Amino acid sequence: MSRPSSLPPLDPRDPAGLADLLTPDEKAVAASVRQLCAERIDPYVSGWFERGEIDDVRGLVKELGALGVLGMHLDGYGCAGMSATEYGVACLELEASDSGIRSLVSVQGSLAMFALWRWGSEEHKQRWLPALAAGDAIGCFGLTEPDVGSDPGSMRTRARRDGQDWVLDGRKMWITNGSIADVAVVWAQTDEGVRGFVVPTDTPGFSAPVIKHKLSLRASVTSELVLDGVRLPDDAALPGAHGLKGPLSCLNEARFGIVWGAMGAARSSLYAAQSYAEQRTQFGRPIAGYQLTQQKLVDMSLEYVKGVLLAVHLGRRKDAGTLRPEQVSMGKLNNVREALEICRTARTVLGANGISLEYPVIRHMNNLESVLTYEGTVEMHTLVVGQAITGHAAFR
DSSP: OOOOSOOOOOBTTBTTOGGGGSOHHHHHHHHHHHHHIIIIITTTHHHHHHHTSOTTHHHHHHHHHHHTOTTTTSOSTTOOOOOHHHHHHHHHHHHHHOHHHHHHHHIIIIIIIHHHHHHSOHHHHHHHHHHHHHTSSOEEEEOOBTTBSSOGGGOOOEEEEETTEEEEEEEEEEEETGGGOSEEEEEEEETTEEEEEEEETTSTTEEOOBOOOOSSSTTSOEEEEEEEEEEEEGGGEEEEEESTHHHHHHHHHHHHHHHHHHHHHHHHHHHHHHHHHHHOEETTEEGGGSHHHHHHHHHHHHHHHHHHHHHHHHHHHHHHTOOOHHHHHHHHHHHHHHHHHHHHHHHHHHGGGGGSTTSSHHHHHHHHHHHTTTTSOHHHHHHHHHHHHHSOOOOO
16 A cells, blocks of 8 residues: 655644645634734733723724624625635634624624515615625624524514504614614514514614623624614515525524634634743643643544534535534534533643733633523524434424
């Protein structure tokens, strides 16, 4: 059997050669997003996290729009029309900087913009999508309520007919971008079932108080949406969305981004642990030379490699049009859970320094506690996958 005369050198940061899985275009997207993050986000994000606010968030959104990552996987209306996998690698790079930044992009593109693109009227699309894609406007997505999370069919927000208008009353909770949004896609119960509504945020009766005292996703705007007699014209309703299929389809888009994004947080923490272990000396040598530390680094590397392999596989299926929602649930369940474990293990490698914002690890770890819950909890995705492989629904 012939053997190659020489093998390419092994990259300690990519021991499995994952970069070979990506096309030149996908690598170019990753490099462009990485450069923006290195210049515009990484030097400041720990401060944003500590203060609980992003400096010049609208300016950042416009820069993200100029780069083309807002609604980048959608076609037309000023959107970049890139592949699902290209969107995925962008999410990975964004979340390597911070989960809150990836959340901003995901909510804008995969929730608010996708809802308008998939279910909205031509007027909705022409009015909002070009501005949202350019970053000239910000969108949010109102589904979760104070007492309703995993069971959206029990939402209490109500839209009732009043002549030719709709009148909305209710509350939404944990809404990313809420208090800075120009438009909200709000889901409500009607006599016709669940409907979606396009709500300009300057509409009388709409308000979005900021949620404070968070210890996770602090570099992200999180709000409550309050709808007190919000009067909208008849054409504010999304014409294509009737029932829960509308909001659930949007959530599936956002979950796909999380499959990739969580691996960005994992990569950042893994690299921080590798660098620290090479530099930190105890008992006369770097801690990277001790067996137990190497075991941690190897275990983290293995789970990161497996998570990226799964993300790439699901990206290829999505680009081929064969990706099922249950498969997205598998990706979200596995990758966020393993990313969180990678961050926790990396924290132990850094010792006491692991809790300092001078390193990214504790920030990623805290952020992933939220990512673990939103867009479907561990329990819900477990039951989705359980039903897929057994044929038995165990939700009730």
